Amino acid sequence: MRKVKKNILEMNDGEIFEKAEYEHNKIMANINDPSTDDKPRELIVKIKYVPNRAQKKVDIIPFVSSKLGKIVPIGKTMSITQMILQDTGEKVDVLQEITGEADGQINIMGDITEPEVVLYGMDADRVLAKLNDK
Structure with missing residues (x-):
């Protein structure tokens, strides 16, 4: 019978090592998630x-x-503006997302930036239907 000395992490075909590696990967994914806090993580x-x-x-x-680090809410700043519908002249209140790029700016790939316009209010569905018919 061959006798060898092994480390405790090698016990049961490396079960502890495998589980530690699995938890380590979870920690690294949690650290890389931008929606988590910056508190220390622990491998136990x-x-x-x-x-x-x-x-x-x-x-x-x-x-x-x-x-793992806790998920923290990521807020978004919106601009409250008014749009005028060209076909009716109607003024509509809208929320517009504020992005890191100016409206109409061309990015490095040559694409023109158009921030998403989010509508709110009772007539949002009707207004969206008119805007999307263009």
């Missing part, structure tokens, strides 16, 4: 030893978990 490895003295055995039970 806990090993429970349960002896059975009568049979001279010990159960070794690994627990691997992580503490």
Whole structure:
């Protein structure tokens, strides 16, 4: 019988190592998520030893978990403006998303930026139907 010395992380065909790697990947994904806070994350490895003295055995039970950053709400600043419908001359209140690019600006790919216009109010569906008919 061949005898070798192994590390505790190699126990049970590397179960602890695999679980730690899995939790590590979850932590890294959580850190890379822009909607999470900047608090520290934790990788927790806990090993429970349960002896059975009568049979001279010990159960070794690994627990691997992580503490991730919390999801934080990302707000958006909107500009309240009025649009005039060309066909009727009607004034309509709209919310317009404020982006990092000016309306009509050309980006590096040659595309013209047009911020999304978000309408609110009772007549939003009717106004959108008129605007989209153009």
